[in-house]
Amino acid sequence: MPFLVGKEVGPTGYGTMGMTWRPQPPAQEVCFETLNTTLELGANFWNGGELYGTPEYNSLHLLNKYFTKYPENAEKVVLSIKGGLKKGVLIPDGSEENIRRSVDECLRLLDGKKKIDIFECARQDPQVPVEQTIDVLAQYVKEGKIGGIGLSEVDAGTIRRAHKVHPIAAVEVEMSMWSTDILENDVAKTCAELDIPIVAYSPLGRGVLTGAVSSLADIPEGDIRHHMSRFKEENFQQNLKLINEVKELANRKGAAPAQIALAWVRSQSGRPGMPTIIPIPGGTTKDKVIENMSGTQVLSDAELAEIDAILKSNVVAGARY
Template sequence: MPSLVGKEIGPTGYGTMGMTWRPQPPTQEVCFETLNTTLELGANFWNGGELYGTPEYNSLHLLNKYFTKYPENAEKVVLSIKGGLKKGQLVPDCSEANIRRSVDECLHQLDGKKSIDIFECARQDPQVPVEQTIEVLAKYVQEGKIGGIGLSEVDADTIRRAHKVHPIAAVEVEMSMWSTDILENDIAKTCAELNIPIVAYSPLGRGVLTGAVTSLTDIPEGDFRHHLPRFSDDNFQKNLKLINEVKELATRKGIAPAQIALAWVRSQSAKPGMPTIIPIPGGTTKDKVIQNMGGVQVLTDSELAEIDAILKGNVVAGGRY
């Protein structure tokens, strides 16, 4: 198993973020059952943040309650937390004052029930050099308040610059068969060279690779995906061919499309010149976790070749954001 900040992690990660920012979040009882299931199945890399919810109730508050009830699980979990935004807004602010506010508030919300193993700014502030951001966070590592420093949604040059200031524990970026950008823009190459694991968010292509989205009407009204270019009427119709071919492959193998999608992400780690890649599929129920963790863990060379052909023949239309 790969290691992050001195802790072993299981075959896949898990995202807690989806639980506290949905219009109708699941009950605390369902959340706890889901989190317990992830640990039972070996998914002990958990990803949350103060932006997943509101300042009054976000994933850190949920985690506080969870680890209060299950203190024995605190050391089993590798916890990555995102912050560094203006309070209550999805706007980056990597000034020293705001980073300190963000880290301190996250620590306060956890209230010692669980340590922060990795802290990362959700987005790098274009007004602040990344070197300054890392210098501030490095002081928290030196003081023992956080275990390590991560990066989120940054380019290869930023990764190199940040790593020169302080070792980077992980880089979180979007990656799936729906989004293969990091394989082409030097991010994966750079992380492999520097021995930095990649945390792949949205490994199920924002839900489309689960097979549950066959038309735009399957996406609830008000869902933010309706604002993304890939989900515009014209682009989505083009992208349906990729979605359907993945579903057909999963049917032939007798497993769920989500399992194919996750196995593809995990299989990239085995390729020469690739870093360790940790997919963090979101999910709010025990059944979803069981499905995500089931099936094949990696794909055969012939299966990967078949998927490569599918991807080359069905270039995704529309930008990620």
């Protein structure tokens, strides 16, 4: 399976997404402690990006510093990096010129401290056929500069077209009890058929499935969620029903709501007609990583059936974006 690019994903099957953009990123020492904790607990699929931060300081700069300090960990990590946007703005640009700029810049920032095992464009440029973009990235694979090619937020047809040009190592899409779209739109089905793992981002439903959000007042000012349809008052009151049902199940099981949410995502992995699924919950502190990766790891058939019933009776209101 090309996704593994010579490495194995840790026994927990978790990745870490602690390198995403945040308005006030934690101190470097806290980041390093968090990253070390993920490795100690077996989460060695790390997801970063050129877009997580600014051109002057983003997750690639942080990774360079981390692997400079801990060079022995470089070979333990499967590193997936997102790029392919116009420099400094969240606009996709799949032109050969920009794809090369993006990959070359990511390689420059890592400075050989860590290989890029998977490179993926954060979004597919609608103005450029995916075949052209993948062909450019395939040249980097052939030259040994990146280990494999990923896709992010794409539909089933795009996955098939891209895979014909070059084997796709992984497809990163949103998946949680809060966002089950890929189970219904053929993305999961296509990945299973082509033996492509899914990297599930926001497996905690943008934080709401942690139990920390019981009202919109719990979301800080300036948080991007305030601009999302699902967090508009009329939709959120409907969506709160699902959140509360998950919290109630967690209480009965003696687990944290986040552990239930992650266990559900993991339970979908490898089921009949389903691909391997690797959840990448965010975690900026050691304690949060430990909570996400401990406690409930397996849900019983009865609990899965209960969650299925919860999802059917509490349809999430509002679009993802």
